[in-house]
Amino acid sequence: MTRADSPTPRTNPRPRDLGIAPGTLPPGPSNSLTDVPGVRVGHVTLDHQHGTGLPVRTGATVVVPAPGSLFRDKPVAGLEVVNGFGKAAGLSQVAELGVLETPLALTNTLSVGSAFEGLVRHALDGHPEIGVTTGTVNPVVFECNDGWLNDIRGLHVRPDHVLEALEAASDGPVPEGAVGAGAGMVAFGWKAGIGSSSRIVDAVGGTGTGFTVGALVLANFGLADDLTVLGVPVGRTLTPQQVREQAEFARGAGSCVVLLATDAPADARQLRRVAKRATVGLARTGGIVQHGSGEYALAWSTTHRVPHRPSGPVRAASALAEDGPLIDLFFRAAVEATEEAVLGSLFAARPVTGVRGHHAPALPAERVARLVNPVHHPTSAR
Template sequence: MNSLTDVPSVRVGHVTLVRDDAESSESSEPSVRTGVTVVVPAPGSVFRDKPAAGLEVVNGFGKATGLSQIAELGVLETPLALTNTLGVGAAFEGLARHALDGHPEIGTSTGTVNPAVFECNDGWLNDIRGLHVRPHHIVEALAAASGGPVPEGAVGAGTGMVSFGWKAGIGSSSRLVDAGDGTRFTLGVLVLANFGLAEDLTVLGVPVGRTLTPQQAREQAEFARGAGSCVVLVATDAPADARQLRRIARRTTVGLARTGGIVQHGSGEYALAWSTTQRVPHSPSGPVRRATALAEDGPLLDLFFRAAADATEEAVLGALLAALPTTGVRGHHAPALPADDLVRLVDPVRLGRPGRSPHTP
């Protein structure tokens, strides 16, 4: 399916919130353009049998929760939630309630739980002050999570997101990694894309943003500034350990850079990678735990690095090309990236036609 859910047992669920009313809002022209996206990272209880994970904080201008424990211990213990910046608290509560409902030992016979929530600022299109994301939306998204094709664009947490001046949101892609002995692993990526300056957009090496610039980016400095954040989630069924997973997560920045991302001061970029098969029990059976890891004295890890970079690049482009134009709060509008114009700019370069250069779209 060319999506995160190609990794066996990984599931994704969305709740999309689109309304035009005055409920819970201080805005004179309220528009709700937001939502939540959840990822169930592995089969079974991820609290009792924790997936190994590696975190890369590319630029820490963000309000995510649970990251310091992931960085310290190298494991996940809840599903992952994506939402808008001011919805983080509600998403945290939703994940906590879901964990408590399924694990009576939390807070009684064992410790508490570490909900992992990531965010981007959708305030250009969404009435972000209205705090429209509530804990029950996380529970609903988890109930709807499935392993089928991942809807992309303006859906779930991506409903109000903008990248490179164009409507964006959720994007996903995947790659197969051949280990060389008949074994093949899957690596999948999901992005929440809300970053980038309009003039920097690059597609397949062609700097199309120099030609394709949204009218809003020409007229409104706030729209053009581009700082907003990007979250990259990477799953694999390979038995990588936490250190290797962090190295894989770090290579997603190559994919972001290929699309024109420069990691601006006010843009929070985070990448998280995990293994569905490298699991750490909450209650170990003894003082020593045996574990496997990918070999690093050959080409295999480089193949995972390439897969992470390629799938991230494609996921960002997928988010842009799948998203429909959206008008939101205060009449702000985010247009759809014009695919036909994009093809006309990229095709001559890709086909090597004379008179065109990758540096001159």
């Protein structure tokens, strides 16, 4: 089954529904990446039995980082490669120039080429000048290895799936869990996938007005016993022995992609500093960035746009002040939103059985809540 996922009523509780609210900053209205104005997210989920008899548990997720033509007016971006054990595309140009010029795609490791082609076709359809009167285009694709559950050798994600996800992209609440690129992902031995969260940064103290920082993660990392929720090592209590024994990802190899958006006028250097703080959010959930786990964080501003054809030799731009507490609030927002997005991916995901009988169970959210806060959840956690 091929499915384009759009925002629907949630069936599983989110962490906050059970009293698990990381950090101190308030979330945005939908507590997701799309709380940043102009950002849209779309999923296509591939969840079916292939003609070969092998389960297909994969998909594509796209993020449209800002409104309008991204190629002609490029959002400023900063990249942090935490551990480069990955097969992403387009990152060297982002690191060099500090801009994006296409939507972002997430998929499985062996489908990066298909996603790249889908983004190229999307850019060519809207920009007849590409490759004719101007240069080419730099699509950005991130990946995680979903081969524990998915027939990854089948190369089931095609360029048209990326175009379908772009067509379905919405600024509504982001569907989480085993959707889109997250369909076959596993974190800490449990089914995971896509998670999202946001934070409001009060830039003018006490006024209630400010900027938004939104996060979206593709979570596919972590040792089974290391799962930590609000400082409580719940993985040691919750993880069944069978998960420890059977899950290839119990070794921690897998990867995590963190995408961070803001409507604040930050420059590329500052955005890289914000992206770097995503590592702290991952660590709070129990991630230790293993040798075989590729961790990447990308942050961008919807406010700053760099024209493809500048009007003159000098471009004026504003940036965040770094001689006061404001920049630390953005760091805090990135940490908290990343942490909650990882937990959200686990809380939302349904159990999935995939190739070779591998099974990723759903995290028992109610038990997690009782372990973390037994006063408010007095029923025995055992």
